[in-house]
Amino acid sequence: xxxxxxxxxxxxxxxxxxxxxxxxxxxxxxxxxxxxxxxxxxxxxxxxxxxxxxxxxxxxxxxxxxxxxxxxxxxxxxxxxxxxxxxxxxxxxxxxxxxxxxxxxxxxxxxxxxxxxxxxxxxxxxxxxxxxxxxxxxxxxxxxxxxxxxxxxxxxxxxxxxxxxxxxxxxxxxxxxxxxxxxxxxxxxxxxxxxxxxxxxxxxxxxxxxxxxxxxxxxxxxxxxxxxxxxxxxxxxxxxxxxxxxxxxxxxxxxxxxxxxxxxxxxxxxxxxxxxxxxxxxxxxxxxxxxxxxxxxxxxxxxxxxxxxxxxxxxxxxxxxxxxxxxxxxxxxxxxxxxxxxxxxxxxxxxxxxxxxxxxxxxxxxxxxxxxxxxxxxxxxxxxxxxxxxxxxxxxxxxxxxxxxxxxxxxxx
Amino acid sequence: xxxxxxxxxxxxxxxxxxxxxxxxxxxxxxxxxxxxxxxxxxxxxxxxxxxxxxxxxxxxxxxxxxxxxxxxxxxxxxxxxxxxxxxxxxxxxxxxxxxxxxxxxxxxxxxxxxxxxxxxxxxxxxxxxxxxxxxxxxxxxxxxxxxxxxxxxxxxxxxxxxxxxxxxxxxxxxxxxxxxxxxxxxxxxxxxxxxxxxxxxxxxxxxxxxxxxxxxxxxxxxxxxxxxxxxxxxxxxxxxxxxxxxxxxxxxxxxxxxxxxxxxxxxxxxxxxxxxxxxxxxxxxxxxxxxxxxxxxxxxxxxxxxxxxxxxxxxxxxxxxxxxx
Numbered sequence: 001x002x003x004x005x006x007x008x009x010x011x012x013x014x015x016x017x018x019x020x021x022x023x024x025x026x027x028x029x030x031x032x033x034x035x036x037x038x039x040x041x042x043x044x045x046x047x048x049x050x051x052x053x054x055x056x057x058x059x060x061x062x063x064x065x066x067x068x069x070x071x072x073x074x075x076x077x078x079x080x081x082x083x084x085x086x087x088x089x090x091x092x093x094x095x096x097x098x099x100x101x102x103x104x105x106x107x108x109x110x111x112x113x114x115x116x117x118x119x120x121x122x123x124x125x126x127x128x129x130x131x132x133x134x135x136x137x138x139x140x141x142x143x144x145x146x147x148x149x150x151x152x153x154x155x156x157x158x159x160x161x162x163x164x165x166x167x168x169x170x171x172x173x174x175x176x177x178x179x180x181x182x183x184x185x186x187x188x189x190x191x192x193x194x195x196x197x198x199x200x201x202x203x204x205x206x207x208x209x210x211x212x213x214x215x216x217x218x219x220x221x222x223x224x225x226x227x228x229x230x231x232x233x234x235x236x237x238x239x240x241x242x243x244x245x246x247x248x249x250x251x252x253x254x255x256x257x258x259x260x261x262x263x264x265x266x267x268x269x270x271x272x273x274x275x276x277x278x279x280x281x282x283x284x285x286x287x288x289x290x291x292x293x294x295x296x297x298x299x300x301x302x303x304x305x306x307x308x309x310x311x312x313x314x315x316x317x318x319x320x321x322x323x324x325x326x327x328x329x330x331x332x333x334x335x336x337x338x339x340x341x342x343x344x345x346x347x348x349x350x351x352x353x354x355x356x357x358x359x360x361x362x363x364x365x366x367x368x369x370x371x372x373x374x375x376x377x378x379x380x381x382x383x384x385x386x387x388x389x390x391x392x393x394x395x396x397x398x399x400x401x402x403x404x405x406x407x408x409x410x411x412x413x
Numbered sequence: 414x415x416x417x418x419x420x421x422x423x424x425x426x427x428x429x430x431x432x433x434x435x436x437x438x439x440x441x442x443x444x445x446x447x448x449x450x451x452x453x454x455x456x457x458x459x460x461x462x463x464x465x466x467x468x469x470x471x472x473x474x475x476x477x478x479x480x481x482x483x484x485x486x487x488x489x490x491x492x493x494x495x496x497x498x499x500x501x502x503x504x505x506x507x508x509x510x511x512x513x514x515x516x517x518x519x520x521x522x523x524x525x526x527x528x529x530x531x532x533x534x535x536x537x538x539x540x541x542x543x544x545x546x547x548x549x550x551x552x553x554x555x556x557x558x559x560x561x562x563x564x565x566x567x568x569x570x571x572x573x574x575x576x577x578x579x580x581x582x583x584x585x586x587x588x589x590x591x592x593x594x595x596x597x598x599x600x601x602x603x604x605x606x607x608x609x610x611x612x613x614x615x616x617x618x619x620x621x622x623x624x625x626x627x628x629x630x631x632x633x634x635x636x637x638x639x640x641x642x643x644x645x646x647x648x649x650x651x652x653x654x655x656x657x658x659x660x661x662x663x664x665x666x667x668x669x670x671x672x673x674x675x676x677x678x679x680x681x682x683x684x685x686x687x688x689x690x691x692x693x694x695x696x697x698x699x700x701x702x703x704x705x706x707x708x709x710x711x712x713x714x715x716x717x718x719x720x721x722x723x724x725x726x727x728x729x730x731x732x733x734x735x736x737x738x
Contacts, residue, residue, distance in 0.1 A: 083530070085530050085533065085534065141723065144726075144727055145726050145727070147529065147530060148471065148472045148529060148530065148533055149668070149726055149730070151472070151530070151533060152472060152664050152668065153719075153723065153726065155661060155664075156661055156664075156715075156719045156722055157719060159715060160712075160715050160718075160719045163711070163712040163715050164710055164711050164712040164715055164716050167711040167712060168709075168710065168711065169708075169711075273541065273544070273653070276537055276540075276541055277541065279537065280537070280538055280541065283534055283538075321549075323549055323552075327548050327549045327552075328549060330544065330545035330548050330549065331542060331545035331546060331549060333541070333545075334539070334541035334542035334545055335542055335545075337538035337541075338519075338520060338535065338539060338542060341520075341524065341531060341534060341535045341538065342519070342520065342523045342524065342535070
């Protein structure tokens with residue numbers, strides 16, 4: 001954390017005040033509201049229709065996409081709101097997945113034939129708490145260690161969880177995996193997908209209320225500078241740990257759902273390249289923007305399957321390169337992430353911001369200040385091969401919303 | 414001075430263990446040798462990490478991938494095309510350095526003025542991209558790479574130390590000395606240190622960061638390539654092998670040594686290797702009740718490594734040998 005970073009304007013995640021409908025702002029006409037409601041209904045109805053009409057294995061993939069979205073939202077709390085990098089998220093997801101599976105088989109005595117919805121809900125709650133505790137421990141570490149060094153700690157933490165904790169014989173049933181039967185009524189893939197959607201809605205609601213509250217504002221201010229936040233009387237210690245626990249809570253919910261999605265939890269599901277990919281999907285989605293994060297995460301979960309739909313592509317790949325088309329997905333994800341970081345720092349959220357802004361009752365524009373900046377060249381965007389400006393103050397200040405990760409950097413731990 | 418004290422302390426601990434365990438077949442003696450030879454590999458990768466940190470103040474998560482890419486290039490030229498080994502080595506080093514330069518131009522340069530965490534995420538993305546390409550091109554099959562020289566190796570305390578390990582230790586020592594000289598005595602080395610501390614101020618005195626930055630990443634790729642070529646023959650060649658097995662211990666080694674200290678990377682590497690090997694020995698030697706320690710908790714060496722990393726960062730963030738710059 002240097003003085004330079006404090007002066008850099010990072011955009012508020014929520015829209016600025018003068019953007020809200022009111023006497024000074026813009027408010028759509030009744031027809032405008034009607035159009036917006038229709039579009040929203042079409043979007044949500046479309047998702048529902050797709051989920052209902054696809055075959056079972058596609059429903060399973062959709063529920064995986066929803067689980068990824070929850071994981072993305074969980075990472076977003078730490079990375080997007082608090083500005084700290086967690087490379088060990090598979091630890092929290094994995095711990096809670098094992099806890100949930102352990103609870104339903106060992107304590108609730110569920111079998112594949114019968115498992116009450118009550119014990120499922122208890123398992124999710126316990127798993128969420130386990131995730132919160134596991135992340136809270138890391139939050140305590142984050143009080144002393146920040147930035148790059150914290151990223152390193154989280155990486156090692158995830159690595160240890162993967163190699164050591166998830167290999168404990170008692171936990172993994174001697175390597176065979178811990179069974180996690182789905183609750184009665186939700187055994188089918190379609191029903192389970194709806195269940196996942198419900199939990200995504202709950203997580204989105206908590207996330208939205210959290211960010212709009214005092215807690216959310218405190219966390220965002222800590223991202224800017226914890227020294228400045230402290231001078232405003234914000235309890236930096238408590239809110240940092242709280243943000244980590246919140247992230248762990250979401251990861252716990254995702255982990256529990258993941259356990260029931262897989263119905264058998266093995267340590268292979270939580271290797272560390274997974275958690276690196278999760279970081280990338282949040283970055284591609286757009287840090288600190290929950291709509292973008294959900295879309296980005298769902299995309300990362302689905303595109304390995306989506307590209308195999310089109311058989312022409314499959315055949316082209318097999319005939320030309322003699323490779324399984326699945327391997328190409330290993331390249332596409334990181335490539336998108338590199339592109340996002342360099343050229344489109346706002347991620348998907350930035351690209352679709354006119355749509356989301358319009359849907360929330362504002363103008364269809366990329367610029368939250370109501371179109372004053374339209375027509376001006378995008379000075380903040382820097383081309384790949386353009387030379388860097390010698391005048392350091394010019395580019396960044398013009399367009400504020402180009403910061404990927406916040407300023408709480410702490411290059412000296 | 415501190416370097417000498419820390420080295421002496423580590424040597425004394427090793428000597429003590431060796432003397433106490435002398436003649437004991439199940440004792441830790443062989444593990445001391447394993448630890449030092451493993452630690453040399455960690456140190457080799459850690460030197461590249463330290464170089465990038467000194468030059469750009471960022472943790473380079475792609476450092477391990479430089480090694481894997483070099484190993485795959487060597488495999489391609491040596492095993493697949495049947496060219497002589499030394500041709501493969503030269504091609505591997507050259508291609509990896511070119512990849513490093515390309516990474517600097519495309520990924521690092523646009524992000525130089527962004528927060529370091531952004532650059533860190535970019536290096537992660539680049540590493541995953543490299544792993545993805547390795548999967549696409551070489552498929553996830555086990556491959557083997559020839560060692561530089563075939564030979565008997567020497568047996569120390571029942572453990573056979575093959576020539577590759579001896580070469581690794583030698584190369585590491587040489588690199589630590591050369592780079593230490595480079596950063597403290599030459600103009601270019603001092604210029605690199607300057608840009609890492611205050612890019613704006615160095616520009617004021619006429620050192621262009623556009624000149625320095627390719628040099629840093631090119632040398633990092635060079636060091637990574639050497640590490641990969643030397644390390645991979647001691648194990649199997651699979652996509653992402655160096656990142657998976659060496660990167661985290663190497664980071665721990667670099668942090669232990671102080672992140673900015675080149676001798677520190679070497680000392681830290683050996684220390685991490687020893688910590689891992691000895692905890693490996695202890696977890697298979699001691700038991701609670703009727704079960705060995707590793708029966709309760711698998712992979713104790715990595716747990717000990719995390720504890721060591723946490724302890725050093727909480728208690729002494731500047732590391733054993735770290736100084737500012």
